[in-house]
Amino acid sequence: xxxxxxxxxxxxxxxxxxxxxxxxxxxxAFDVYIQLYSLFEKVKDVTGKRTAALFAWSVSTASNSxxxxxxxxxxxxxxxxxxxxxxxxxxxxxxxxxxxAISQHKGRIADHIYNSLAQYHNEEEMVLLIAFAGQLxxxxxxxxxxxxxxxxxxxxxxxxxxxx
Numbered sequence: 104x105x106x107x108x109x110x111x112x113x114x115x116x117x118x119x120x121x122x123x124x125x126x127x128x129x130x131x132a133f134d135v136y137i138q139l140y141s142l143f144e145k146v147k148d149v150t151g152k153r154t155a156a157l158f159a160w161s162v163s164t165a166s167n168s169x170x171x172x173x174x175x176x177x178x179x180x181x182x183x184x185x186x187x188x189x190x191x192x193x194x195x196x197x198x199x200x201x202x203x204a205i206s207q208h209k210g211r212i213a214d215h216i217y218n219s220l221a222q223y224h225n226e227e228e229m230v231l232l233i234a235f236a237g238q239l240x241x242x243x244x245x246x247x248x249x250x251x252x253x254x255x256x257x258x259x260x261x262x263x264x265x266x267x
Contacts, residue, residue, distance in 0.1 A: 107249050121254050122170065122246055139242055142235040149228050153182060154195055160186055161199040162236050165206030168243035169265040173257040180260060187262075194223050198232075205236045206243075 109124030126133040147155040156178040163171035179186045191199065197219040204212040221229055245251075253261060 105250050105252050121251050122242065125249055125251055136242055136245065139238045142238055145231055146235050149231060150198065154198065157195060158198050158202045159239055161202040162206050162239045163243055165203040166240055166243035168246055169261060170246045170251055170253055170257070171239065171243050172262060173253055173260040176262065177257055177260040202236055206240055
């Protein structure tokens with residue numbers, strides 16, 4: 104059960120997530136966290152939809168966020184792939200390693216991990232990828248602390264390790 108109940112209202116669209124309904128308790132917090140979606144769109148412009156979803160999935164998985172892992176896993180699965188059995192090219196592999204490392208090591212990543220990705224991206228793109236990962240980690244932390252309930256549309260995408 105969530106530590107903070109999402110706001111319920113007949114005026115809210117069914118497309119509004121449990122995270123967004125919980126953030127609605129504080130408009131400034133909502134405004135900051137909703138920027139994740141515009142950052143994700145920019146990451147998709149740089150890497151493509153598939154790779155952006157895989158990157159976000161790697162960050163969320165390493166952050167141990169059931170909700171966000173399920174959200175991005177859904178995108179991957181609906182596009183016809185199983186994230187646990189996916190074939191990656193060299194760029195995708197270093198991008199996912201980069202995302203996982205940021206989460207696991209709280210941003211203190213080794214030079215070789217950073218440099219491996221920087222060979223594929225200019226400084227503007229690197230800033231975007233790092234900012235997106237940071238914002239996603241903040242979202243993962245928020246959901247983990249609040250114990251935000253998994254949205255009904257995501258439950259079938261919840262990885263087995265989260266089942267109790």
